[in-house]
Amino acid sequence: MMCLRAALLFAVACGGGGGFPDAPPEPDASPGGTLSLDWSLVKMADGSPVSCDAVGAGTVTLVLRNRAMQGGFTEVFTCGTGSGTTPEVPVGTYDINFELNGPTGLITTAPEQMGLVITRKQNTPLAPITFTVNATGAMDLRIDALKTAGNCDSVAANGAGITGMRITLNHITGGACEPTTLMIGSTPYTINCGAPVTTGCIEKTTPITAASLPSDNYQIRIRADQTAAMNCFVNDDSIRVPPNGKTLTRTLNLAPSTGAGCL
Template identity: 40%
Template sequence: MSFRVLPRAELIALVLAWAGAAGCSSCGNGGGFDAGRPDVPVAGGTISLAWSLIDDATNRPVTCDRIDPNATVFVQLSHEGTGSVESFACKPLQGTSITAFPPGAYTATAELHMPVSGQAVTIATATPQGGVVIRSGQDIGLTPVVFHVNATGRLELMLRAGAAGNCAGGAAITGFSISLEHNGDPPDTGCAPVVFALSGGGTYNANDCSSPAVTRCIAASETLTVASLPSGPYRIHIRGKKGTLDCWSNDDALRVPPQGRSLAETLNLAFASEMPGCQ
C-alpha cells in the first residue's frame, strides 16, 4: 500500500470541509442552522390581602394606629425551598403587592411588625395559608387574616417646672390639674379617664377633661403611674397653679406602647412669665 503526502493547501481545505460537515449536523433540509426560539420571560402574578386587628384584652377591633403609626404587615410566599416577600403599611388594612411572583403553588404567611428601638419586631402572626396558586398576569386574593394583639401599655411620668423643684422653695406651685385625651383618628378620640398613682402618696383621678380637679403640688421627684391603659396616641394637659392662676403648663403628645410596654417620660412645664401674679 502506498501513501501520498498531501500538499499543505490541500490538507487545509480537507480539514475545513470536515469542520463544515460536523457543524452542520443540526442543519435542516434547507441547509441552514436551527438557532432555536428566543426565551420569553413568563409574566408573574400579584397577591392582595386584607387584615384586621383584635385586642385580646377586650376582644374588640383596634386600629393600626393603636399599635404604632409605622406598623407593617409582612407577607412571605414560600415555594419549593425558595421564597419572596412583600411588606404593606398596616393602616389601610389591605394591600396589593408591587412584587410579581413567578407562577406556581405557594404557602403564604403574614406577620404584624412594629418598630422597637429601630428594629422591626414581630408582635402577631396569622395562620399560614397553603395552596396559594399564582397565575401569570393575575392578582390572587388571599384569605383575609386576623392579628391578635395586646393593645395595652403602661404610663410613668414625672413633672418638672424648674431646676429648684416644683413646690415651695422652687417653682412655688400650690397645686396641679391634669387631663388626658385620646389623640388618634376616630374612634380613638375624646377624654381618656385614668387614675394616676402618686409615688409621694395618694392618687389623682383624671376623669374630667372639661374641668379637671386640682390636687396638691406634685414634687419633681415623684412618679405618676397608670399601670394599664389602652395603647396609642394621647395628648396630656397639665396646669401648675399658684392659687387660681395657671402659671405652668404642658400640652405634650404622648404615645403609650402596646404589648404591655411602658412609656416613661419627664414632662417639662412652661412658665407663663407674662401673666400677672405668676412672677
C-alpha cells in the same frame, strides 16, 4: 443572470413583510403572578375592632417562601389601607407568614397560610387575616419644671414655687377623654377632663403611673399653679401608650407661662 440571482437573494432575505425582515415575537413580559390580601385588627380583650393607629401599627409584612427556592422575601403594606396586592412574584407554591409591625418592631402575627399556588399572569387572593392585639399598655411619667430646687420649693429658693397641679388625658383621634385613675406616688388621682381636680404640687422625682390604659396616641395637659396665680406652668405634650402591656417611660417638662401674678 447575476442581477437576477441578486434580486432573488434579496427577496428571500426580506421575507413577506413589505421589504423588511420579520420582527421576532416579543418575549412574555410577565414572570409570575400576584397575591392580594385583606386584613383587620381586633382587641385581645373582647374581640372588638381596633385601628392601626391606636396600637401604633405602621405596616403589615408578608414573609413569602417559595418551596422551590432557598430562603424567602418580604412584601410590605401600609397597615391603615386594610388591603394590598403584591407586585408580580415568581410562579410556584408558597408558604406565607404575616407580621404586624410598629416603630419599635413586631407587635403580633397572624396564622401562616401554606400551599398557595402562584400562576403566571393571575392574581391569587389570600384568605383574609385578623391580627389579635393586646391593645393595652402602661405609663410611668415624671413632671419637671426645670428648676434647680425642683417643682415645689419656693421661687426664692430656686424652685418653681408650684402649689397645685391638674392633669387631663385625651385621645388625639376623636378627642375623647380617658377617665383613668393615675397613681401620683401612692395617691390616686382620677382624670376628669371637664372639671379637672387640683392636687398638690407633684415633685419632679414623684412617679405618675397608670398600670392599664388603652394603647393609643394621647394629648396630656398639665396645668400648675403658684400661690397667687393659676396656670403658671403648662405642658401639652402628645404621648403614645404602647400595646402588648409595655410601659411608656417619659419625663414631661413644664414651660413657664406669662400669666398675671405668676412668679
